[in-house]
Amino acid sequence: MSARRIFVALPLxxxxxxxxxxxxxxxxxxxxxxxxxxxxxxxxxxxxxxxxLADVITALETVPFRPFALAIAGVSHFEQRGRARAIWASVSQSAALGGLQQSVEMACRRAGLAAETRRFVPHVTLARLNRASAPIGDWLAANGALAQGPWPVSGFSLFESHLTRAGARYEAIASFP
Incomplete structure (x- = not known):
């Protein structure tokens, strides 16, 4: 069996x-x-x-989970070498979300994965950008007050990312708890 590209996420x-x-x-x-x-x-x-994959699923099954609420609060972007690469909706940080993310991280380490070195920035990616993309300032200003929710989070999922010419397509392959 070939390698599978996976990630853990909260569906919306x-x-x-x-x-x-x-x-x-x-x-x-x-x-x-x-x-x-x-x-x-x-x-x-x-x-x-x-x-x-089996080790990750087994480890994620041990992650403690209590339902909590999330909300969208604004928009922002990621840059690389001074150029915007993605725009996203900001997810309001909460102790419950931070605790779940840390528990998922620890489960991944127990499954033998290397530690994540990037800082956790809760967000929903809305668009990917490239050199041909228009400047984002007006879009960010027009959507800066974006707010949605709160909504109840009742679990998390393990997704597989299928890379295609049209971009990535995501498929939930396991749900927790």
Whole structure:
């Protein structure tokens, strides 16, 4: 069996996805996400073989989970070498979200994965950008007050990322608890 590209995330309810989809316009050259691809990543794992996948699932089954609420509060972007690479909706930070993310991280380490070195920034990616994308300042200003929720979070999922010419397509392969 070949390697599988996986990550742990919180799926979004349909009303939140629809509200986010309503913002996805007015930025020429942006590669907007599809509704099925909107989520809050807790831990990107990357490529694993079937044995590592089984270890990750077993470890994630031990993550303690209590329902909590999340909300969207504004928009921002990631830069690389001074150029915007993605725009995203900000997810309000909470102790419950931070605790879940840390528990998922520890489960991944127990499964033999290296520690994540990037700081956790809770967000929902809305679009990927490239050199041909228009400047983002006007879009950020127009959508800066974006707010949605709160909505109840009742679990998290392990997703597989299928890379295609049209971009990544995500499929939930396990749900927890």
């Amino acid at each position: 309810p349909e009303p939140v996805c629809e509200a986010l989809l309503d913002t996805m316009e007015g930025l020429p050259g942006a590669r907007w996400q599809d509704a099925d691809d909107l989520h809050v990543t807790l831990r990107f794992i990357g490529e694993v073989d079937r044995h590592q």
